[in-house]
Amino acid sequence: MKTKDLRQRCWRKSxxxxxxxxxxxxxxxxxxxxxxxxxxxxxxxxxxVNKEAWTAFTSAIKTGAV
Incomplete structure (x- = not known):
């Protein structure tokens, strides 16, 4: 997917x-x-980012491992 196509996506923040x-x-x-x-x-x-890597990253943040 091209970056210009991503502008139409729904972005969310924490x-x-x-x-x-x-x-x-x-x-x-x-x-x-x-x-x-x-x-x-x-x-x-x-x-x-690979979805599995993103899940591991956000889980580590939530548990305080990062």
Whole structure:
């Protein structure tokens, strides 16, 4: 999927980002295959991550292992 096609996707940010709409990491988890992740400050730069790696990463954060 091309980056320009990803602009139409529904991006979400962590609920821990706060109400001030500050800069954060966003994910478009409605995409099949590798998961698109971006920095809200630079939305045109998208990194695609293996879903299993993303799940392991977010689980490690939640448990405090990172």
């Amino acid at each position: 609920s821990y980002s706060g109400a001030e709409n500050g800069d954060c990491l966003e994910v478009a988890d409605t995409v099949t295959g590798r998961l698109p992740v971006r920095d809200s400050k630079l939305p045109e730069r998208v990194m695609r």
